[in-house]
Amino acid sequence: MTAPTFVTGSGIMLGYIRSGTARTRTELVAQLGWSRVTVGKRLDELMDARLIVASGQRDSTGGRRAEIFELNKDAGFLLTADIGGSHSRVGVSDLAANVLVEAEVDIDIATGLDRVLTWAHEVYGHLLDSLGIGVSDIVGIGVGVPGPVDPATGRLVNPPIMPGWDGVLVADYFHERYPDAVVAVDRDVNIMALGEQRQAWPEHQTFALVKLGLGVGSALILDGQAAHGAIGAAGDLGHIRHGGEEICRCGSRGCLEATASGWAIRRELKKLGYSVNTSRDIVALAHDGNQDTLRLLADMCTQVGHSIADLVGLFNPGVVVIGGNLANLGDLILNPIRAAVVERVPSYLIDQLVIAPGKLGGRAGVFGAAILAQDAVCDPDRVSLATRG
Amino acid sequence: MTAPTFVTGSGIMLGYIRSGTARTRTELVAQLGWSRVTVGKRLDELMDARLIVASGQRDSTGGRRAEIFELNKDAGFLLTADIGGSHSRVGVSDLAANVLVEAEVDIDIATGLDRVLTWAHEVYGHLLDSLGIGVSDIVGIGVGVPGPVDPATGRLVNPPIMPGWDGVLVADYFHERYPDAVVAVDRDVNIMALGEQRQAWPEHQTFALVKLGLGVGSALILDGQAAHGAIGAAGDLGHIRHGGEEICRCGSRGCLEATASGWAIRRELKKLGYSVNTSRDIVALAHDGNQDTLRLLADMCTQVGHSIADLVGLFNPGVVVIGGNLANLGDLILNPIRAAVVERVPSYLIDQLVIAPGKLGGRAGVFGAAILAQDAVCDPDRVSLATRG
DNA sequence: TAACTTTCGTATAGAACTATACAAAAGTCA
DNA sequence: TGACTTTTGTATAGTTCTATACGAAAGTTA
DSSP: OOSOSOSSOHHHHHHHHHHTSOOSHHHHHHHHOOOHHHHHHHHHHHHHTTSEEEEEEOOOSSSSOOEEEEEOTTSOEEEEEEEOSSOEEEEEEETTOOEEEEEEEOOOGGGOHHHHHHHHHHHHHHHHHHHTOOGGGEEEEEEEESSOBOTTTOOBOOOTTSTTOTTOOHHHHHHHHOTTSEEEEEEHHHHHHHHHHHHHOTTOSEEEEEEESSSEEEEEEETTEEOOOSSSOTTOGGGSBOSSSOBOTTSOBSBHHHHSSHHHHHHHHHHTTOOOOSHHHHHHHHHTTOHHHHHHHHHHHHHHHHHHHHHHHHHOOSEEEEESGGGGGTHHHHHHHHHHHHHHSOHHHHTTOEEEEOSSGGGHHHHHHHHHHHHHHTOHHHHHHHHOO | OOSOSOSSOHHHHHHHHHHTSOOSHHHHHHHHOOOHHHHHHHHHHHHHTTSEEEEEEOOOSSSSOOEEEEEOTTSOEEEEEEEOSSOEEEEEEETTOOEEEEEEEOOOGGGOHHHHHHHHHHHHHHHHHHHTOOGGGEEEEEEEESSOBOTTTOOBOOOTTSTTOTTOOHHHHHHHHOTTSEEEEEEHHHHHHHHHHHHHOTTOSEEEEEEESSSEEEEEEETTEEOOOSSSOTTOGGGSBOSSOOBOTTSOBSBHHHHSSHHHHHHHHHHTTOOOOSHHHHHHHHHTTOHHHHHHHHHHHHHHHHHHHHHHHHHOOSEEEEESGGGGGTHHHHHHHHHHHHHHSOHHHHTTOEEEEOSSGGGHHHHHHHHHHHHHHTOHHHHHHHHOO
């Protein structure tokens, strides 16, 4: 059977509570269209399973105050990983996706995905010890990887910067080590976008994020879910040929990432004799007012802005969030990007468009990975099946 | 109440039958997870309402043959309109979206949307008379308009080529004249894409269509539905600034449509002394082997191909269909477009990508409008409510 | 033809869900 | 304080849906 036997599944209701669509009995009855008795019963089931708790009361509208329910943040813990091309972060969060502890490290993904995963697993051990949490308390794991993930199978798809890892099922690594946890994997930029959109821009259904670090990545969110495309490569602004003859780390020639990105700026600065390694070095130079860096950044912003204009014209998002380390430069890069976008997008689109810095900074990925894990743990069918008598 | 009282609504089942996901009792039971008794009851309701009919039998798999159900094409008629910038088509179809009669006319939308609608309404009168159909037999109307439609309200949004019609609710015009019909309105390119995807490429969940006529338009289909974006402008490849100083009919400068489109080719050919009016004139010149036209077309294909590369990189569709009048030139434009796309898109995306001509030709819009109308008529909640005892 | 398979209809019992009524709890307002 | 409002719990009856069993219809296969 593909559909659950019980049509008024508690998992469906948990979705309403979790998203804030309906938080009180009366609201749930109105939104779900179920009877008051059934809603009460399902609430009892979710509370018995410790998945929700009563968290307060609505202000009175002239009568008894309605009780507000929310996801029980203490119903288990989530592991999160934001594996980037040159930098990775991991964290442990409660079920409400509040990240409790984090750790980060500079590892080049080119040294091998297995080494990054091993590092992550070791760090999880330390973090769990420090929190006094056991492996069996981990109910979900969310992982972001720097390459496309097939939406159907969860396997890596020809990852441009992880050659040799095509077809790998990252979830297996964690399933073996955390047997009680649900594992969800998605592209790193998708996870950042998921974090920003759910946390900071929930009112926007159509959302885009552009990540400017050493690389250039982007992601599209539609109705609260990342767009994956046919093979999980949707949203990849960085590896479209843009011009020039520079060879990109993905193997192609003239990608946006090869001509206008942190990589490109680092390459040019090195030619000029500067010692630059990470995107944070570029940020530091720009903060110092280094003219070469500022000039290269301005050029990058124009080119990136033009690509964002393509994205806006094609996808018509309500917001484009600029994230990644270079976004720490604030208006220094936002203003020229905005100018380049305005230059190329019809005015009727611009009026409705917000271009803004990320509100979560470097933590967007770890946070989004927690949301991804939470989504997996709170899967309606899973919950409905688990909570019935 | 927002949700229906009956959870096993017949409208949900109609969706399975209509899409072909499940066509026999056994398949419906397996797919829906409902009991055999309930499925039988809902089938009876849908047959009583004349919305479905038994249409044949599956081959035996060793026992009694299963009865196949399908949408009853005779349960009412649909009006369809594909209103373009310079050319419009209307048609009448049965409920299965088989277009029975069609009519077309060259009207410039700049002369006023009201004139096009009046024309459409008059032609519907003649077409219905010829078929012996009354106004009360019309159960749905699907309309494509050459500009963005707000997905929330159904109103036109700052239509670049229909100045003065901002905020207009096209559905009202038809509601007044066909009170029994459900009316659905969407952008013309979205409707073309809907027609092609549902009819010709149902196996592709992520789909794009690029329309090359005088203008350049495009649309994205995700999971069988057109992507609308924040204000209904998603998919508009044609009005992103691309280069040059030509002023586009949308008011901006240097749009793709201004530099590489039927408009641009017509403009250049006129400068060279040719007499060209419609996109069909361009097709005729190209068929005659006119070198100026071929040169301009080749240039257009390169630029359009580069824009399609952006689209592919951002959206990762499984298919990009090339439609519109210029697509009648076949490989003459498909090959250079393919070459330009390959030039700019990473190889791992190309391997999975199909670039193909539309299979419905100029009728895609009228067909898609019929599908849109059918979708509206077969809305699950509507049907569930209408068919219960 | 006989044995087997799959589809389909119906009958029955029981589970799940709704509607309704009533009462209690917990507020506001004059 | 008393009248009113909204929220919540519970009991009862009735409806909807499921599970199961049985049999008939309509095929295939040996």
